[in-house]
Amino acid sequence: MLRRSVERMAARKSARQYWRSLAWQLAVVAAALLVMAWMAVNAVESLQRQHIASGFDFLNETAGFGILQTSVHYTEESSYGRVLLIGIINTIIVAVISIVLATVLGFLIGIGRLSMNWLVSKVCAAYVETLRNIPLLLQILFWYFGVLEALPYPRNSVRVGEGLFILNNRGLYLPLLQSESGAWLVWGALTIGVAAALALRSWAVRKQMATGVRPATTGMVFGILLGLPALALAATGIPFSLNWPHLDGLNFDGGLHIFPELAALAVALATYTAAYIAETVRAGLQSVSRGQREAAAALGLKPSLAVRLVLIPQAMRVIVPPLASEYLSITKNSSLAIAIGYPELVSVFAGTVLNQTGQAIEVITITMGVYLALSLLTSLLMNWYNSAQAMRGE
């Protein structure tokens, strides 16, 4: 009797909870729909009142403005869609350059902070504490208006060699490697060489796992890696030439020209993010317990091998996930380029195109969508990496 009444009470309570949770959720959905409908009505009215077109047809219209740095064909007659493409490409260019620089610098500083050398660890700590606590935008402006503007005019450029490295207030000039006909053969040979070397290595590792003896493959690996491209080079008669920058009137011409906007942005992003990466690396290295290194030493591993085989693989598990989010930060922070006029996505598309067309809703939705897609891609890659790297046998 008592039992049945308790059961009935519990059932009534859970029924009440069920209805209450349903009510809450319905209320949220209804509120969201109402707000959206209200905003949509307002938007239709505003667009009519201000005579702003809607829809994505503007992507086919002529842009009519020039862009500083274009890696695909672009003229002033090109469409807004083309501008979008160039913006995305330029975002990726500056992001990749900054990511490479920031990773190298960040690992050096992170390892330096744990150095036994007092001066090295203090200098690295001071670097991190200084760079992290100053706004990135200020650092970008400092590099662009403060440092690069103070560089000499083209006539008095800082030069290394005749045209190996030329630095002036118009940017950085480097010799450019140009492929001629037949170059694809060399690139193909290089690709095959790398693939073969990787296959050889994995075969050696499997052999070592099975028999305990690692076959000597070093000679063969180098033979394939260098030999194949060398053969291809010889067969095609070196199908490359260097395009040297040269002074033409008041400016340099030819070669690889890195614009000051790109240089300032990449340097600022890399040095700023390196401070965060250094902290990540330090935390990762510190997360590996002392016993691991001692155990490696007890097994007779040399310190260099202990670092490579014991310390780094375990530290990387801790380092990689935050590292990926730092890379994502670099990509998002590259949008600060708008302050110095480097033509990436936000600067040319959400800036210039929005001003010209006035189609704020479409332009900003597309811009945000591109960044969201990049974020999503990164987290997918990270999930894949994590599942591949997760501790086995646990």
Add this chain to the structure above:
Amino acid sequence: MTTALRWTRANLFSTPGNAVLTSSIVLLFVWAVPPVIDWAFLRAVWTGTSRDACVGADVGACWPYIWARAGQIIYGFYPDGERWRVDIVYALGIAGTLWLTLPNIPRKWLGAALMIFAFPVAAYVLLLGGVFGLEAVPTLHWGGLLLTLVVAVVGIAASLPLGILLALGRRSELPVIRWFSVTFIEVWRGVPMITVLFMAANMLPLFLPESLDTDKLFRALVAIAIFNAAYMAEVVRGGLQAIPRGQEEAAKALGLGYWRRMTFVVLPQALKISIPGLVNNMVSMLKDTSLISVIGFLDLLGVIQAGNTDPEWASPNTALTGYLFLAIIYWAACFSLSRYSARLERNLNVGARP
């Protein structure tokens, strides 16, 4: 003497590699530091009334530029006669902050209540005016340090409660609310802050009726609060996940409803663990206030950036001096905030885990 020598040997010259590293760093310092000090202080100009004082081959930093701009840097374009109102707000803010942070001032609860409820009202009335016979000062005239602090403080104060709600929503058992929170958080975390500010400046007005003519600063503040709430939510979620399930189950067994369980049992513990992360977020927010200069506000960075191109002062040294000055200010504020967070972390014993 010998101990110093021994220390040097052990810490700086223990191996040949270390000796090389130490010497090259010392050489780098000898090469780089004197010119910077020379430029910033020894060759610097300290007095003057225009750029004429700061041009020349042999001249360093242009400090009179900062003195001449001091009014704009501190008050923005607030009318001269009304600046006392800003001074009062600054003084109240400093007094309240000291009350809350210095350990030996009693009655923290009263200070907290005043800072949370009375200070915002007082600051709003004093700064905006238009009531009690105070002349109205539209936000258009705000700038410099005043604008930077308003954006930072309002942003932090608004994003924290919103972030807590989102974090609770993300862990809710109700699927609609959970998915709403997840989407909201991930969308804002996935886009750069600049695009959010652009949205507030260009896109939001289209979605509001013509009659609702919102202030541009107000729209930017809403955007900043929403954007940062997503980041706050993730920190709070980390704190929530660290609280053992038993805590909530025990509160449930005592018959407490959802909101009581959260306010009296779960959140007090979770927020305590989250403090270092929350302060880190606040440092980021303080740095990110500089982004509003991109959409045309003249905050601390905007005032200097505008001043650098003013023909009355423009010179290569002027710009660098402005940036150096700003760097020192931002650095001092952010560094002391993060030190304070480290101290809190120690005091709350968060670092010590069994």
